[in-house]
Amino acid sequence: MRRYETTYILRPNLGESQITEIIDRTNDIIKNDGGTIIDLNRWGLKTLAYEIKKEKQGHYVYFDYTAHGSTVEEMERIFRIDDQILRFLTIKLADSIDQETIDNEIERIVASAAAEKLAEETEEDGEEKPAEDTEKVGEDAGKTVTDHSTDTDRNEE
Amino acid sequence: MAPRNRTFRPRVCRFCTDKELVIDYKDVKVLRNLVTERGKIVPRRIYGTCARHQRRVTEAIKRARQLALMSYSGSTQY
Numbered sequence: 001m002r003r004y005e006t007t008y009i010l011r012p013n014l015g016e017s018q019i020t021e022i023i024d025r026t027n028d029i030i031k032n033d034g035g036t037i038i039d040l041n042r043w044g045l046k047t048l049a050y051e052i053k054k055e056k057q058g059h060y061v062y063f064d065y066t067a068h069g070s071t072v073e074e075m076e077r078i079f080r081i082d083d084q085i086l087r088f089l090t091i092k093l094a095d096s097i098d099q100e101t102i103d104n105e106i107e108r109i110v111a112s113a114a115a116e117k118l119a120e121e122t123e124e125d126g127e128e129k130p131a132e133d134t135e136k137v138g139e140d141a142g143k144t145v146t147d148h149s150t151d152t153d154r155n156e157e
Numbered sequence: 158m159a160p161r162n163r164t165f166r167p168r169v170c171r172f173c174t175d176k177e178l179v180i181d182y183k184d185v186k187v188l189r190n191l192v193t194e195r196g197k198i199v200p201r202r203i204y205g206t207c208a209r210h211q212r213r214v215t216e217a218i219k220r221a222r223q224l225a226l227m228s229y230s231g232s233t234q235y
Contacts (some may be wrong), residue, residue, distance in 0.1 A: 007183070049225045049226060049228035050225055089224050
């Protein structure tokens, strides 16, 4: 089992149900061959840096999973046939992965997603909720964001 | 011969100094600073990136280009 991540771009004119269907179908390919989905992330509709198959925008879907090389090959074969998929990119993240790491990773991703959500909520609520725990998480999340912006600022100089 | 007028360039790799700064093809915000306005990858003598990190940067930029997150030519304006 290896760990991979794949990002694929779908046509922008697809409906919500069609997108979900394609995602489910891809996930089934992985799961039926004994792989596990670690993370699935929809980036939504983004403008492409250049036109692909006459399209200027696309729905980005990112997922992180474990699978055998043959499974990936099969999935990519289907991607190539499917006209709704504009582009895909698979990257190998690790040569081998055990169950423990998978569980840990899933836990970590769920936790970070929860923290993000919490930070968003506290931001929305403003200072109405002075609960210490929630505020701390919000602060931490905010810190990383600001760190990032200062980095980019410096880079631009 | 007159000495060439050289401007000061940082000697330290920014990715080595700042551990928070991760090179990832998904994170276009970081990569965008490492290409020219025309989308070319900036050589490492300009920013002083170390060899190891420059390799990762080029790899990430090329991946980002494949996914249309960055353009092969021209600016990425969004």
